[in-house]
Amino acid sequence: MRVAVLSDIHANIDAFQAVVGDFKGRIDSMLNLGDLVGYNASPNECVKLARDLGMHSILGNHDQAACNPVFAENFNIFARNAILWTRNNLNHENIQFLGGLEKNYRLSCSLACHGSPDDISSYIALPFQARATLKKMKKGLLGNIKICLFGHTHKRKIWRMDVRGKVAPVEIPLDGMIRLNGDELYLLNPGSVGQPRNGDPRSSYFIFDTETNTVSFKLVKYNVASTIKKITIAKLPEFLAKRLLDGT
Amino acid sequence: MELRWMVSISLKGDKMTGMKDLKKKGKLKNGSEVLLRPMVKADRKGLGEFFSRLTPSVLQYVRNDVTDPKVLDKWFDQLNYDRVFPLLAFKSDKVVANASLHRVSYGWRKHLATIRIVVDPEFHGKGLGTLMINELVDLAQEFGIEKLMVEFPLRAYEALAMFKKAGFSPRAVIEGLMKDRHGADLDIVIMVMDVAAYADKSR
Numbered sequence: 001m002r003v004a005v006l007s008d009i010h011a012n013i014d015a016f017q018a019v020v021g022d023f024k025g026r027i028d029s030m031l032n033l034g035d036l037v038g039y040n041a042s043p044n045e046c047v048k049l050a051r052d053l054g055m056h057s058i059l060g061n062h063d064q065a066a067c068n069p070v071f072a073e074n075f076n077i078f079a080r081n082a083i084l085w086t087r088n089n090l091n092h093e094n095i096q097f098l099g100g101l102e103k104n105y106r107l108s109c110s111l112a113c114h115g116s117p118d119d120i121s122s123y124i125a126l127p128f129q130a131r132a133t134l135k136k137m138k139k140g141l142l143g144n145i146k147i148c149l150f151g152h153t154h155k156r157k158i159w160r161m162d163v164r165g166k167v168a169p170v171e172i173p174l175d176g177m178i179r180l181n182g183d184e185l186y187l188l189n190p191g192s193v194g195q196p197r198n199g200d201p202r203s204s205y206f207i208f209d210t211e212t213n214t215v216s217f218k219l220v221k222y223n224v225a226s227t228i229k230k231i232t233i234a235k236l237p238e239f240l241a242k243r244l245l246d247g248t
Numbered sequence: 249m250e251l252r253w254m255v256s257i258s259l260k261g262d263k264m265t266g267m268k269d270l271k272k273k274g275k276l277k278n279g280s281e282v283l284l285r286p287m288v289k290a291d292r293k294g295l296g297e298f299f300s301r302l303t304p305s306v307l308q309y310v311r312n313d314v315t316d317p318k319v320l321d322k323w324f325d326q327l328n329y330d331r332v333f334p335l336l337a338f339k340s341d342k343v344v345a346n347a348s349l350h351r352v353s354y355g356w357r358k359h360l361a362t363i364r365i366v367v368d369p370e371f372h373g374k375g376l377g378t379l380m381i382n383e384l385v386d387l388a389q390e391f392g393i394e395k396l397m398v399e400f401p402l403r404a405y406e407a408l409a410m411f412k413k414a415g416f417s418p419r420a421v422i423e424g425l426m427k428d429r430h431g432a433d434l435d436i437v438i439m440v441m442d443v444a445a446y447a448d449k450s451r
Contacts, residue, residue, distance in 0.1 A: 076386035077270040077285065125444035153444075197392055237270060239329075248392050 002026065003107065005190045006205045007033035007114075007151030009050075010062065011086065012194030012244075013042035013230075015203040016049055018222035019193050027207060031107060033151035034060025034114030036098065038079065039195055040227060041234035043086045046194075047094040059101035060114040060152070061121045066090060067099040078237050085236060108210045110147035117142050117150075124150055130159040130187055131167045137185050138165070147186045149208075156191030156204050156217055160184055176206070176217035188215060195240075201247035267329070272383070274337070277375040282344065284383055287334035291343065292324045295336070298343035301368065308429040309400065310366055333391075335383060337367075337376055344368040347380040349388060359394040372406065381414040388443050395440060401426065402435040411439050415446035 004023040009016050009032065023030075032055050037043040043066070050057055065072035065083045072083045090098075103120055105112040116122040116133055124130050136142050138161065158170040163183050172178065180186055191204025198204065202219040209215075224244050231241040271285040287295065299307070299314040312319050327334075330353060337345035347365040352358060363384055367377045388396055400407050402421055412418075416439035424433035 074386075076383060076390050077272050078387070078390055080272055081270050123444050126442060129444070 001028045001108070001210045003028065003208045003210065004030045004205060005033065005112075005149055005188075005208050006030065006055075006193050007190050008035045008060070008154050008192035008194060009046050010035055010192065010194035011037045011040040011043040011046050012203075012222075012227050013045040013049065014224075014227045015194045015220075015222040016046050018220050019203050019205050019218075020049070020053065022218060022220045023205070023207060030055040031105070031112055031149070032057040033112055033149060033190070034058050034101075034120065035062045035151065036060070037066050037083075037086050037090065038062030039082045039236075039240050041230040041236055043090050044094055047090070047097055051097060056105060057101055058105050058112055058114060059098070059103050059120060062086075063098045063101060064120065067095055078239055082236055082240060085234065089234075106143070106145075107149070109145055110149055110208075111142055111145045112149040115150065115152040117148060120152075123153055124157075124159070124187055124189070125153050125155075127167060127169075130169075131161075133187060134159065134161040134167055134185050137161075146182070146184075147180070147188060149188050149190075151189060151192070153189060154192035154195055154197035155189065156198060156206070157187070157189040158215075159187040161186075172217050176219075178215050178217075180213045180215065182213060190217070195244065196247040199247055201245060274376075274379040274383070276371075276379070277373075280339075282376060282379070283338040284335060284380070285338070286329065287327070287336045287346070289324050289327060291336060292320060294338075294341075294343045295346065296320055298346065298368065299366075302366070303369070304429060306366070306369060309404070311364065333384075333387060335380060335387075337371075337380060339371075344371050345376050345380055347377075347384055349384050349391075349393075351391070351393065359392075361388055361391075361393045361396055363396055363398045377407075377410045378413055381411065385414065385441070385443060385446050389446075394443055396443060397438065397440050399436055399438045401428075402437045408437065408439075414441070416441040 004027045030053060032050055036046050036050055062083055066086045069087055072080050075083060111117055114120040116124050124133060133148055137145055160170050161167050190206045191198060193203045193205060196204050201224060202221050204219055206215050206217045227244060228241040267286040268288045271283055273281050274284050275281055331351060333349040335347045336343050345367040350362045365377060365380055398411055418437050419440045420438040422436045425436045426434040428434050
């Protein structure tokens with residue numbers, strides 16, 4: 001089965017549509033690792049598209065805060081401003097949909113989460129954080145899984161624990177394709193569709209082939225100017241528009 | 249290049265949320281509230297009044313001579329949030345703290361920012377400094393900054409405790425590097441934090 005794995009779409013309908021166009025006809029199912037909304041200006045359009053496509057979505061911290069602003073209290077001033085705007089602009093049906101999302105999802109021999117398997121707001125960005133999750137996987141504390149699919153950092157990343165228990169990041173090859181070793185454990189982050197932070201403004205996602213055990217990372221160009229125009233019209237913070245130009 | 253030009257034009261209008269509209273309430277230890285928001289040009293008078301209330305013993309550790317109106321004028325004339333992100337805390341419309349995130353946009357320090365903070369002595373020990381630092385750390389995460397650094401006199405024990413609480417750890421002490429206003433040698437402590445480690449709420 002070929003699964004398109006997306007994360008952190010963040011209400012960027014131009015990017016979302018471009019990514020859907022990229023994998024259309026080449027996959028069997030779709031998985032969204034959370035944060036359909038927040039930051040950008042098309043929350044209703046993104047939730048509707050995810051629902052229309054039958055994409056399986058899990059809950060992100062911005063989705064959670066859009067449903068209940070109490071969870072936005074610890075957001076920084078930019079994220080908070082954007083999520084309060086999102087809350088005011090999301091229709092009731094879409095709030096209900098986001099409120100019904102689960103925090104984790106089991107797919108074949110993998111577990112999908114937003115931040116980490118324990119907490120949607122936690123980051124897996126540093127070696128000690130990757131090691132903590134991989135150790136839990138090794139001990140079977142997260143079920144019988146070999147792979148954890150995560151998002152939240154907006155940066156595409158692969159962490160690997162080898163058979164000796166050594167944890168290290170794995171460089172993503174230029175062609176984006178990597179074959180996973182069945183004896184090893186992995187943490188895989190597809191990057192962000194709607195607000196990439198790898199220093200490349202293109203949307204990022206990957207296709208996970210559960211039969212061949214391969215992951216193909218993809219970068220997709222989208223109409224950034226159109227997204228910036230929408231942010232301008234919505235009167236969202238200027239910083240949120242400017243950052244899309246550089247992918248930071 | 250064309251897109252960047254077009255965007256710079258479209259962002260010039262004041263239709264988007266301005267920095268003044270980006271505000272957030274914060275709670276102090278005693279339960280009272282303060283308002284946090286980025287500093288804007290209209291804050292020139294309020295910031296001047298804030299610094300004028302501070303005693304020489306507090307001001308001696310401020311990097312610039314903020315008692316000189318020309319220094320403050322320059323800050324406001326050259327306000328550039330990509331280089332320095334200044335945050336103010338207000339209590340009853342009065343500035344009670346000023347904290348800032350200083351960045352370099354290129355080279356080997358691109359991933360690093362430094363923090364500077366001055367809190368009204370009336371608000372010392374009330375959690376205002378921690379509130380400001382936490383907000384700057386969250387903003388650093390948003391800006392893609394990986395490490396934060398702060399330096400101050402080693403004998404400023406309250407600051408040491410405050411930064412430790414915020415996730416910083418002491419990495420170096422340089423003996424006798426600075427001098428106080430009476431000319432006595434001061435040891436300086438340098439504290440650093442990994443932003444992504446702080447952001448891990450599960451810790």
